[in-house]
């Protein structure tokens with residue numbers, strides 16, 4: 001792909017370029033737009049959990065796409081953040097199965113424990129509590145939440161305390 005992609009002076013690391021190449025190779029020739037989600041995921045992970053306009057521009061340049069085609073994906077999907085957030089992302093599912101099994105109480109409990117509301121990060125920058133999460137496809141383990149892509153199911157207030165304690169800085 002485009003080795004010179006720098007996104008207004010912000011270069012993509014060799015690792016992120018490697019990840020993007022990996023995703024591009026999964027799709028037919030000329031369909032590299034399909035790699036945008038994988039590319040943004042890799043770039044966001046390396047940038048501490050959020051994307052900047054410069055990084056999104058660099059991804060667009062690397063994939064030889066108009067920047068709008070990258071920006072619109074980043075702003076549409078809930079797994080992408082376009083402003084600085086805490087290092088560890090927490091998603092509490094409050095969709096139907098989880099709601100019926102106490103998901104909203106779980107969210108309230110996490111908010112109280114962290115001292116923040118959904119959509120905010122803790123002052124020390126450790127946690128980010130996502131504003132809302134749709135079904136994460138673990139309904140049989142409701143209520144559940146996800147921290148940094150790891151699922152925790154059949155939650156109780158006690159298990160939440162233990163789970164949060166185990167998250168390293």
Ligand code: FES
Pocket residue numbers: 093094095096097098099134135136137138139142144
């Ligand atoms: S409703 Fe929560 S995982 Fe499906």
